[in-house]
Structure formats: structure tokens, C-alpha cells
Amino acid sequence: xxxxxVVSFEGVTKERIAQLKQxxxxxxxxxxxxxTEMLILHxxxxxxxxxxxxxxxxxxxxxxxxxxxxxxTGDTPGRRTAVSKYDxxxxxxx
Numbered sequence: 001x002x003x004x005x006v007v008s009f010e011g012v013t014k015e016r017i018a019q020l021k022q023x024x025x026x027x028x029x030x031x032x033x034x035x036t037e038m039l040i041l042h043x044x045x046x047x048x049x050x051x052x053x054x055x056x057x058x059x060x061x062x063x064x065x066x067x068x069x070x071x072x073t074g075d076t077p078g079r080r081t082a083v084s085k086y087d088x089x090x091x092x093x094x
Contacts, residue, residue, distance in 0.1 A: 012078035
């Protein structure tokens with residue numbers, strides 16, 4: 001079953017989101033991160049953000065969680081406020 005790591009952040013500016021978007025579009029990702037997909041949501045009115053990273057299985061999730069938890073603060077969207085693990089119960093893409 002696929003798993004999702006959902007992280008909330010505060011203090012996320014429009015400029016930081018623009019920088020992250022550029023890094024992501026250039027294909028930059030942490031070494032060893034075996035994620036299948038990443039989604040970043042941003043609420044500019046509250047400078048908050050959610051990062052959702054999808055993994056195929058428990059092993060990939062565990063490795064990804066370790067890598068992402070060890071990231072320097074300057075590499076994250078903002079101040080991490082919560083980290084949660086979810087089963088991906090249903091998914092639809094176009």
C-alpha cells in the first residue's frame with residue numbers, strides 16, 4: 001500500500017515557494033529519496049504550506065522519513081510544525 005508523509009510548515013513566503021518550484025522543476029531531490037511523487041501546497045495569506053510526499057511501501061517511507069527529517073532547516077519550505085504518516089486510501093489523477 002502506498003504511504004504519504006504530510007508535513008505542515010509556517011513562515012513560508014511566496015519567494016521561498018518560487019525558489020522551491022524552480023529547484024523541483026530542475027529535478028533536484030535529496031540523495032537516496034525514493035519518493036514516487038511530491039506535492040507542495042501553499043496558502044500565501046497565512047504563509048503556511050503542506051508538503052505531501054508519496055512512497056510505494058513501508059521501506060521506502062522509512063528511508064524517506066529519515067532523509068527528510070535530517071534535512072537542514074534552510075532546505076525546507078519554512079518552520080516544520082507537524083509531520084504525519086498516512087495510508088493512501090484512494091487516488092485519482094487525470
